[in-house]
Amino acid sequence: MSSHEQNNKFETFIYKILENRFKKFLVIFLVALSFFGSIMMIPNKTVLVRMLPSKSANTFNVYIDTLIGSSIEETKAVTECVTSIIQKEKEVTDIESYFAEGSPLDYAGLVKGSALKDGEQYAEIVVNLTDLHERKEKSFDIVHRLRPVIQENCEPLTKATSIRMIEMPAGPPMLASIVVELFGENNKKLIDLSKEVASILDITDGLVDIDIMADHSYEEYQIKLNTEKVTRSGLDVTQINNIIYLAFQGVNVAVKSSMSSNNQIPIYVQLSEDSQTLDDNTLENLQLKLSSLKLMNKQGMMIPLTEVATIKKTKSDPMIYHKDLKNMVNVTAETDMVSQVYPLLAARDTMIEFFSYEFEVTEQLGLSTYMFDLKLKDKQTGENYLIRWDGEMKVSLDTFRDLGTAFIAALMLIFIVFVIYYQSFTISSIILGGSFLSIIGVIVGHWIADMFTVGTFFLTATSLIGFISLMGISSRNSLLMVDFTKSLIEDKGIEKRRAIAVASATRAKPIMLTAIAIILGSALLTSDPVFGGLGVALISGTVAAVIISLIFIPVLMDNTKAI
């Protein structure tokens, strides 16, 4: 009867603790110490926090944006540079490139505006990898390794090109890990500010793929018609517009609808390649080209275009963005294998320091999901600007806020249920308090897991869900203990201290069994990049919960008069 001997040993062990005041104090002290010790691991950055970790996938995308006004040939050259680098990877099965439009829409592209892309400055590449189960290197490791190589080699090919590597999101898709929204009345100044913000993000560790979502202005030639000359020469403005468009852009002038093929085939007219192409991008050349374009007036006379028009070189007007009726410029950045929390805080500190020269910087007060916002007031003009942090951080804060509120509500409900069941506030508090302590195990477990993984093992949203469900598991253990002790005292008239010791010894087996079931059940989870946090939380949290229920709860039970 070895199990009975074990029971006896454990019973004596608990009884000895309960008998000795010093030992009881030691137990409480050790629990308190480990509780605060583990909580401190979070601000200490011993355990790092992140919303959701990266997920290994069979594919990733590359977004290429050249300067607005670039030709498709320039964009293609950048794309070819990127594909030539990716092609050398042995895990790549094939590469699809899409020019002047987005690739077939996916979860990430949905919120990153991939569907709206239409223009010669865009290209997207879809890289398909070998199956993730048969591949050693994770897709995010490949991206991490290729990113600097690609950006270094291909971005300088054309001016102001941005190349972004887009990974499949593990959770819900977001515009970017870090989104800085700049609000203010003065659009020109906003664009200048956005450049400064971008350069701050650029020097912040862990941030990559920085992109300003605002128009760059580019050079354009304005053809100004002299209306007097137009009228005198018997031409009209619409005719001139149409002809210029037809010559360089081309127009479908008619359709061929034949009996032989059922399709309508458009007849498309434009100037031939040779006739269209300019020798170089200068005013003189354009003038020369346009002078050879002749228009026929009502009298049948041929009039060169340049007779009635003058050409001027100007800068294009930048696009104006609004978010919720306010002027806005966006700066986005992605995190490279790290949590977005720490680079955000670092970049924010740099910004406060940097902008203090020119602006009065005030920080947002109080706890809200916009608590990292900065208000800037120009020292000279008195204009106000707002730096707002959106993206993954905002979603995380929103989620944690909702989850936290819901969790507190749940705790109160559970407390009420316990009070109804036991008719005692003290017992209910002991059980609830005891189950909260499983957080020790959760945090320490992540610390240990981090030591054994190659990268960083983050405390994530899934860990939090694991912790929440642990509350229930751990309170079940304590509940069974309390119940058994009470029935021993009431039904069998056993003395309290002995009853507690007997209860913890008898309950030890089912508590261990359920704990082992949870640990073994979650063991397979730990290898998963996304659900790993949950697995670790459940395993280490359960271990902590078992120790708490079997040793700490008896001590508390002994100290209370409620039982």
Place this chain on the structure above:
Amino acid sequence: MKDESLDHIEVTNSAGKLAKKFLHNPLTLVLAIFILALGLVALQMMPREENPRIDISAGSIIIPAPGLTPEEVKKIITEPLEKKLREISGVEHIYSMSMPNMALVNVVYYIGENREISNLKLYDKIMQNMDEMPKNVMQPIIKPFDIDNSIPIVNIVFYQKNNKLPYNKFLTYIEHTQLNISAIKNVSKTALKGERKEQYNVDIDINKLAGYNLSLGQVVGGIQSIAARTPNVNAKTKENELVIMSIKSALESVKDVENIIVAQYMGSTIYLKDIATVTDGIEVQKKQSAQIILKDGTVYDQITLEISKLAGTNAVHVSNEIKEYLQENAKELEKFGIAYKISRDYGVRADVAVDELVHHIVITIAIIFIMLIVFLGWRESLIVTFTIPAILAITLFIAYVSDQTINRITLFAFLLSLGLLVDAAIIVIENIHRHLHDDESEHQSMDELLIKATDETGGPTNVATLAIVLTMVPMIFVGGMMGSFMKPIPLNVPVALIASLFVAYIFVPYLSKKLLKKEVNTSNTHTEGES
């Protein structure tokens, strides 16, 4: 008559009552089989997807305004429009871009807003205010955003290995394939990417134009005058018979277009071919194109066929039918020299996710089974092991009835509950086991012992399970993208936990009666508790 003999056993809670009711009931076995069958049906019938459905409602409004600068567009179009859109309830953000010659406004609703209603509200608001549209501005284009149609579940890349077919024939063949795939059940939208339509390109040489002293307008007029087409013309005879005349189109081929007379110059006729080259080609003005680079480094121009499925249908079935169609036509494709590659298949990914779940469950059950053999004995272990599929079957069936799909996060919910749902059964079986080996219970009948043992654990187990359920339920109220994304967890974990209670109270005592025997062990002298 057996049932009556149970009446004297006192029970204090639902656990005891359930155990008592089902212990001798012959229908208990039927119920068990029925539950397992329901689970199997649900597993087969439930639509499988990779990611859970998130209700995103949004729409874009595009207003072309030729000749206006961004500042003007903002003043006369964007700002008044934004103000009007603010009036719609349920709108979270309005983004706008005032560009040269165009305004683009995106409206994003809160996550979880009904999509159809949101789209209607957007149309309604724009149509109501059409009278306030400024002059010189073209009709607004409203594009509601549809997530089910927008995200294709299968992409097929078509390319020509040795350019056997002219591009036009290649495209026609793919369009034909597209049409056939559209006809497959539950396929919603199909679209092509990177394709260029057939067209006749007339490239005019500006020098020759100048040489003949012609203007571009004349050339266009010349082409347009020939390309007209009229419908059939009817006439009648004296006997009221119908005579139908059709005017044959003058343009049948590239040759016909080349021979269009553009003008007379110095007494000689100028044909289109004199000043321009005419080719039967593809859209040159369309800059969109696509390529595929294969493993061996060869580059081909490609056309991607994107296929989406209807909401709430099974991605696995749709993708399998598409693949079947391609298989059937593989020979024909081969004959034309057209190669294809399935570059995205969410059906397979959904299937892999579900298989992984089943795989996980099997391993976990095996591990728990072995562990319980060590601690409790193989009969007890068998009983607990049975409860897992039963609980999962109930949960799956309820998920199926409540219109959920099997996806990545449902899988996550099941994995999470896997460790929790054996608890109730383990606690009950452990208590039965303990009592069976206990001296005190020697004088009890087997039935009494089983019911008492179940009853004893009922109270705390109920309260504790209620506590876990209460921690999960509030997650339903988490808003935003993340909230919708993880909704399957609060929806399924509580169901699994409550199901685990019922299964533990009903089937564990029942199976214990069938499988376990009271241990006749008089040598056991251990007594619990010393007074």
